Amino acid sequence: MKRLLDHASLLLLALAVLVFGLMEPRFWSWNNLTNLLTQSSSAMVAATGMTFVLLTAGVDLSLGAIMFLCAAVAGKLALAGHPVGLCVAAMLVCGAMCGAVNASAIVWLRVLPFVVTLATLYLGRGLALSVTETRAMNLPEAFLTFGRPACAIAIAAAVVIAAEVTLRVTVYGRHLYALGAGRRIAEYAGLPARRLTFSVYVVCGACAGLAALLTLGQLGAVSPKFGENREFTAIAAAVLGGTSLFGGRGGVFPGAVLGALLMQSIESGLVMVNADPYLYPMIMAAAIFAAVLLDARRRATQDGHYRE
Amino acid sequence: MTEHAAKSSVRTLRVPENYRGLVACAILFGVMAILTRDVAAAGNLRSIGSSVVPLFLLALGQMTVMISGGIDLSVTGTMALVSVAGAVVMRETGSAFAGVTAMLTAGAGVGMLNGGAVAWLRLPPFMVTLTSQMFLSGMAVWAVQSKNIGGLPAGFMGLGKEVPIAAGAAVVCGIVGHLLLRRSVWGRQLFAAGFNAETARFSGLPVPWVRIRSYVASGLLAAVAAVILTARLETGSPVLGQRMLLDVIGAAVLGGVSLRGGRGHVLWVLGGALFFAILDNALNLLGLSHFRIMMVKGGVILAAAALDAWRIKAR
Numbered sequence: 271m272k273r274l275l276d277h278a279s280l281l282l283l284a285l286a287v288l289v290f291g292l293m294e295p296r297f298w299s300w301n302n303l304t305n306l307l308t309q310s311s312s313a314m315v316a317a318t319g320m321t322f323v324l325l326t327a328g329v330d331l332s333l334g335a336i337m338f339l340c341a342a343v344a345g346k347l348a349l350a351g352h353p354v355g356l357c358v359a360a361m362l363v364c365g366a367m368c369g370a371v372n373a374s375a376i377v378w379l380r381v382l383p384f385v386v387t388l389a390t391l392y393l394g395r396g397l398a399l400s401v402t403e404t405r406a407m408n409l410p411e412a413f414l415t416f417g418r419p420a421c422a423i424a425i426a427a428a429v430v431i432a433a434e435v436t437l438r439v440t441v442y443g444r445h446l447y448a449l450g451a452g453r454r455i456a457e458y459a460g461l462p463a464r465r466l467t468f469s470v471y472v473v474c475g476a477c478a479g480l481a482a483l484l485t486l487g488q489l490g491a492v493s494p495k496f497g498e499n500r501e502f503t504a505i506a507a508a509v510l511g512g513t514s515l516f517g518g519r520g521g522v523f524p525g526a527v528l529g530a531l532l533m534q535s536i537e538s539g540l541v542m543v544n545a546d547p548y549l550y551p552m553i554m555a556a557a558i559f560a561a562v563l564l565d566a567r568r569r570a571t572q573d574g575h576y577r578e
Numbered sequence: 579m580t581e582h583a584a585k586s587s588v589r590t591l592r593v594p595e596n597y598r599g600l601v602a603c604a605i606l607f608g609v610m611a612i613l614t615r616d617v618a619a620a621g622n623l624r625s626i627g628s629s630v631v632p633l634f635l636l637a638l639g640q641m642t643v644m645i646s647g648g649i650d651l652s653v654t655g656t657m658a659l660v661s662v663a664g665a666v667v668m669r670e671t672g673s674a675f676a677g678v679t680a681m682l683t684a685g686a687g688v689g690m691l692n693g694g695a696v697a698w699l700r701l702p703p704f705m706v707t708l709t710s711q712m713f714l715s716g717m718a719v720w721a722v723q724s725k726n727i728g729g730l731p732a733g734f735m736g737l738g739k740e741v742p743i744a745a746g747a748a749v750v751c752g753i754v755g756h757l758l759l760r761r762s763v764w765g766r767q768l769f770a771a772g773f774n775a776e777t778a779r780f781s782g783l784p785v786p787w788v789r790i791r792s793y794v795a796s797g798l799l800a801a802v803a804a805v806i807l808t809a810r811l812e813t814g815s816p817v818l819g820q821r822m823l824l825d826v827i828g829a830a831v832l833g834g835v836s837l838r839g840g841r842g843h844v845l846w847v848l849g850g851a852l853f854f855a856i857l858d859n860a861l862n863l864l865g866l867s868h869f870r871i872m873m874v875k876g877g878v879i880l881a882a883a884a885l886d887a888w889r890i891k892a893r
Contacts, residue, residue: 329704379884380891382837384649384704389883392824392876399869502712505705515702548723551716559709562701570700 275568279510279528286532290539297542308419310534311426312484316500317507317526318433319477322470324508325437325450327517328376328383330474333504335394336368337482337497342398344483345407345492354412361479368394369475373468391501399494406493409486417487425484429477434523446470450517502558503533509561514569533557599833599849606853610860617860628741628810630855631748632803636822637829637847638755639796644830645759646792647772647839648696648703653826655714656688656797657804657819662718664805665727665814674734681808682801688714689797693790711823718816727814738809747802756844768792773840821868824875825854832882838890 274281291298316333323330340361347357368390375386415421437443449456449466457463481504482497489496505515507529513520520526536557540550593601611618636653643650663684668677688710695706737743759765770778771788779785807818833850835842857878861871 331708375880375884380887381880381883382887385831385837385883386880388651388827389876389880392872393880396869396871396873396876400867400873404867404869499712502708515705546720548716548720552713552720555709555713555716558712559695559706562705562709563699566699566701 275564275571276512278564279512279525279532282510283528283532283535286535286539290535290543293543294539297539302538302542304419306531306534306538308417308422309488309538310530311422312481312488313500313503313507313530313534314426314527315429315477315484316481316504317511317530318429318522319474319481320501320504321433321508321511321513321520321522321526322437322446322473322477323383324505324513324515325446325517325520326467326470327450327453327515328467328470329387329505329515330369330372330471331384331387331501332368332372332390332394333474333478333481334497334500334502335391335398336365336475336478337485337500338492339368339394339398339401340364340479340482341486341492341496342401342407344486345409346401348409348413349407354410357413358483361483362476363479365475365477365479365482366472367475368478369472370468372475373471376471377464377468398496402492402494404494406491408491411490413483413486414490415487416483417490422484422487425480429480430522430527434521437521442466442469447518450519452518499554502554503530506554506558506561507533509565510557512568515562515565516569519569519572529561595834596843596845597849599846599853601849603849603852603856606860607856610856610863614860614863616863617856622859622863624741626855626859628744629859630852631744632807632819633822633825633829633855634748634848634851635751635799635803635806636819636826637833637851638751638844639799640826640830641833641835641842641844641847642755642759642768642792642795642799643703644835644837645768645772645839645842646789647775648789648792649707649827649837650692650793650796651704651707651823651827652688652692652711652714653796653800654819654821654823655711655718656685656800657807657822658718658816659688659714659721660684660801660804661808661814661818662722662727662816663814664808665730666722668730668734668814669727672731674731674737677731677734678805681805682798685797685799685801685804686794687797688800689794690790692797693793696793697786697789715816715820722814722816724816726816728812730809730812730814735809735812738806738812744806744810747806751799751802752844752848759842759844764791769840771839824872824879825851825858828875828879828882829854831879831886834886834889836886836890837883838886 296302320330320333343364344357344361347360372387372390375381376383437446445461445466449461449463453463508526509515510532511525511529513525536553540553616622640650640653660681664677664681667680668674692707692710695701696703767783767788771783771785775785804818808814829850830847831837832853833846835846858871861874
């Protein structure tokens with residue numbers, strides 16, 4: 271049973287690929303599998319950032335809003351004629367700054383993470399809408415380079431490897447696990463709890479900026495709905511991959527990668543089998559609920575005792 | 579001695595805690611009335627009054643859940659589904675009574691599911707209710723294929739036409755809610771479970787049930803708000819109250835209901851709801867676009883939550 275729960279994301283991914291493949295043979299084509307990998311690159315990067323936050327028992331509901339804000343800023347800069355390199359740098363900086371705003375409220379004002387990020391979700395989307403003047407923007411061709419399979423997959427792989435190495439090998443990574451497993455004990459042990467908490471939201475913001483870049487590469491445009499609900503996909507991907515909502519457990523590889531692939535295969539699979547579009551939100555909600563339920567069951571079997 | 583005297587004299591100048599929200603509303607109203615005269619116009623006062631009623635009902639439910647230490651982010655999804663379900667029942671049966679009964683049952687049922695997932699499966703409340711928000715609003719849109727449902731019975735639409743009926747419903751819910759919270763075992767159990775679940779459990783309280791009941795109360799109150807709004811719109815709408823979530827959470831938190839459980843009062847929520855109703859109305863009159871208003875409200879919630887955290891630290 272414990273084994274089954276640990277490998278749930280792999281099993282569910284296999285099941286999703288099998289079912290969609292049987293319903294629509296095109297799903298199994300080489301072309302589609304490459305597409306799937308390319309399209310999930312953005313979700314992988316977002317889920318990587320979310321994993322850092324979840325490890326400390328926090329959450330970032332503003333991830334989608336940060337993506338939108340970064341894309342809006344990049345779009346404005348690009349349309350003003352600035353080089354692509356500058357736009358990309360601006361996206362990363364903007365993402366990290368948004369993360370720092372979240373982190374300040376959480377660390378200094380001591381407000382619960384989900385409340386802070388729920389408020390900044392609205393702040394961020396509102397700000398981005400005022401930057402774009404609620405219009406859609408078409409970006410220069412140059413951005414589409416980031417949507418090419420080789421480029422997108424390479425960026426996602428680089429982020430995932432860097433994150434995995436940071437979490438597994440560095441002192442910083444081990445500190446994050448310790449902090450998530452028990453904040454008070456970590457503080458007594460002398461870990462810089464506030465600085466660590468601050469850092470994860472900045473990492474998550476920067477990842478959101480990069481995820482926005484990868485999404486822009488595929489869409490080539492910023493719409494007023496850009497990044498909507500991406501935070502849910504990221505949370506679901508991370509949690510399906512074994513990261514706990516209660517902190518201290520999980521990782522980026524293979525967890526978040528498989529989780530992101532799973533969420534993307536469900537999304538693309540539904541489109542390919544011509545499912546009723548009105549059903550999408552319900553199916554996505556069910557998938558996220560399954561992830562949360564899985565996490566709670568996993569925790570129950572691992573801890574073996576009841577913790578309030 | 580002198581210090582003590584100074585302290586108590588300051589305390590007498592203080593506004594009693596239960597009325598602080600209402601005083602804040604009066605100040606906000608005054609400021610807004612200076613910025614734009616239209617706020618105080620008779621027609622506008624009526625419009626503030628009619629928008630505060632559903633908001634108050636929703637915030638009341640939100641408070642019940644928050645006192646128990648949870649949060650209900652699914653209220654707008656619940657309203658949408660309830661509105662659609664009620665409209666379909668009324669279209670089929672033509673009876674307002676059957677429709678309202680169906681709506682209240684649906685609301686309580688949704689609350690039951692949320693509460694069960696939180697209390698029995700021990701899932702984090704904010705994740706449970708975020709997913710049910712997504713699911714319920716998706717279901718409402720899917721069930722009617724994104725169309726509004728009209729042709730409701732005249733008896734039902736009368737509920738929305740008459741401001742006194744809606745206001746009366748809000749007053750009744752407020753008084754009943756107050757009595758339940760302050761004077762009943764139900765309410766004492768709710769505060770106890772929210773203040774310290776562990777202690778409550780050791781004292782023999784059925785903590786899971788206490789939690790589930792709070793979510794059922796929230797679902798029921800969302801259904802009452804949905805009845806009023808549906809009757810006012812004269813159609814069952816799958817996007818009913820879509821933009822109200824921020825106001826509901828804001829009204830409860832700004833009122834002083836603690837996000838960490840165990841603290842709340844009906845008057846606080848009334849103040850919070852009135853504050854957001856005035857804010858929304860005045861910002862609209864000032865000609866701010868909807869995304870600017872969204873930003874202001876997000877900022878107000880952040881400030882209110884910071885105040886809540888500060889209050890807890892100071893205690």
